[in-house]
Every structure is written in structure tokens, then in C-alpha cells.
Amino acid sequence: MADFHDQINQEMAREEIHYRRQLALEKKRREHRRKLFFFSLGVVLFAAVTAGIVALSLSRGEKEPPSSNQDGDDPPTQNEDGPITPAVTVPDWVKQDLLPLNEYSRPGTPLTQVTHVVVHYVGNPGTTAQQNRNYFESLATTHETSASSHFVVGLEGEIIQCVPLDEWAYCTSQANAYSISVEVCHPDEDGKFTDVTVQSLVKLLRWLCDTYGIDREHLIRHYDVTGKICPKWYVDHPEDWEALKDMVLG
Numbered sequence: 001m002a003d004f005h006d007q008i009n010q011e012m013a014r015e016e017i018h019y020r021r022q023l024a025l026e027k028k029r030r031e032h033r034r035k036l037f038f039f040s041l042g043v044v045l046f047a048a049v050t051a052g053i054v055a056l057s058l059s060r061g062e063k064e065p066p067s068s069n070q071d072g073d074d075p076p077t078q079n080e081d082g083p084i085t086p087a088v089t090v091p092d093w094v095k096q097d098l099l100p101l102n103e104y105s106r107p108g109t110p111l112t113q114v115t116h117v118v119v120h121y122v123g124n125p126g127t128t129a130q131q132n133r134n135y136f137e138s139l140a141t142t143h144e145t146s147a148s149s150h151f152v153v154g155l156e157g158e159i160i161q162c163v164p165l166d167e168w169a170y171c172t173s174q175a176n177a178y179s180i181s182v183e184v185c186h187p188d189e190d191g192k193f194t195d196v197t198v199q200s201l202v203k204l205l206r207w208l209c210d211t212y213g214i215d216r217e218h219l220i221r222h223y224d225v226t227g228k229i230c231p232k233w234y235v236d237h238p239e240d241w242e243a244l245k246d247m248v249l250g
């Protein structure tokens with residue numbers, strides 16, 4: 001009987017030990033799961049914060065897309081290098097016939113500021129706007145000289161754009177870097193523009209002055225930059241030049 005009791009006691013003791021071991025094991029497992037949970041939470045939080053920082057830095061690095069509207073009257077915007085040209089939509093009464101990129105008439109140099117609008121005469125009586133535009137294009141192969149302008153106003157009042165407004169045209173020497181240039185056709189040697197040409201010129205200059213915030217002082221002749229007799233009629237007749245500016249800005 002004593003043996004039997006001893007046997008029972010031993011078995012109970014073994015079960016007790018087994019039970020305690022199970023308890024200890026279960027406690028360890030719980031501890032492990034707790035650690036795993038907090039570790040996972042830490043990883044998820046870290047990933048979320050990192051993703052947030054990356055997204056923020058990416059969005060800061062992005063530049064605002066250039067905006068434009070149909071009226072083309074966006075105010076100029078600023079960057080670190082100073083004023084930049086506004087994104088401009090050219091009116092539909094201007095025919096766009098852009099020159100191919102080439103170093104003699106369309107170098108592709110960015111025009112980063114527009115402070116002046118300069119008026120010229122083509123100096124080749126009776127030629128059309130299209131002929132003058134094509135002459136600029138031909139310089140790419142003839143290499144005869146460097147010349148171009150943003151716009152040419154023709155004998156019938158047609159207007160052709162040759163160079164984008166955010167690129168240099170080769171027209172006004174040192175002023176190329178800060179001006180939009182307008183060449184104007186004329187029937188005779190005296191350089192007088194026809195009435196219909198003047199009408200189109202005034203319309204174009206009005207739009208340019210409005211778009212770039214150009215005042216009377218900054219609407220100029222080629223002559224005002226280099227002393228060249230250009231546009232001849234308006235150098236010979238300064239009172240007509242003042243009258244033209246009145247029509248544009250008055």
C-alpha cells in the first residue's frame with residue numbers, strides 16, 4: 001500500500017512538474033508573441049514614416065506645371081534666376097510657322113525675360129511675310145548671316161510667328177536677350193507701312209504689351225538700341241512713331 005501511495009505521489013509530482021513546465025512554456029510563448037507584435041508594429045511604423053518623408057520630398061521637388069490660358073495674360077512668375085517669361089498662348093490670328101532649330105536663325109537659347117518689344121522693317125521692299133520667314137529658314141543652309149525675328153507682319157496684314165516666345169530671335173543685337181522682335185514688310189524704299197499692315201501691327205503690339213506688361217518706354221525701335229536706321233519710316237518720322245505708340249498704348 002505504501003508503495004502504491006508512493007507511486008501515486010510520484011505520479012502527482014511528475015504531473016505537477018509537467019504542468020509547471022507547460023505553464024512556463026506557455027508564458028514564454030506569450031512573451032515571444034508580445035515581442036513579435038511590438039517588433040512588427042515598429043517595422044510598420046518605420047515603413048510608414050519613411051514612405052511619408054519620401055512622398056513629401058518628392059512633392060517638394062516637383063515643379064509647378066506651367067499654366068496658360070486662352071487670353072495669354074498670365075502674370076510672369078519668378079524663379080531663383082529672376083523673372084521668367086510667362087507661359088503664353090499665341091492668339092489664333094497669328095499664323096505659327098516656326099523655323100527649324102539651327103544656329104543661324106533659331107538657336108533655341110531660352111529667353112528668360114521680356115522687358116522690351118522691338119519694331120523693325122524688313123528693308124527689302126515688296127517682299128511678303130512668308131518670303132521673309134523663308135529667308136530666315138534658308139540661313140540654316142546658306143550660313144549667309146544670322147537673322148530672324150519672333151514675328152513678321154506682312155503687306156496684307158498677315159502675321160507669321162517664326163520663333164517661340166520663350167526663345168531668342170537674332171534681330172536686335174544685345175537686346176535679343178530680353179526682347180520680342182517684330183519685323184514689318186513694306187512696299188517701297190521709304191519703309192512706310194500700308195494701312196492694313198499698320199492695323200495688324202497695332203493689334204500684335206497691343207497684345208504683346210498687354211501680355212508682357214510693356215509700357216511706352218519699353219516699346220522701342222531697333223534704332224533705339226543700336227542707332228541703325230530701322231524701322232526707316234519711324235526713324236525718319238519720329239512723330240509717326242509716337243502716333244503709332246499712341247495707337248498701341250493710348
Ligand SMILES: [Zn+2]
Binds near residue numbers: 119120171228
Ligand atoms: Zn531692325
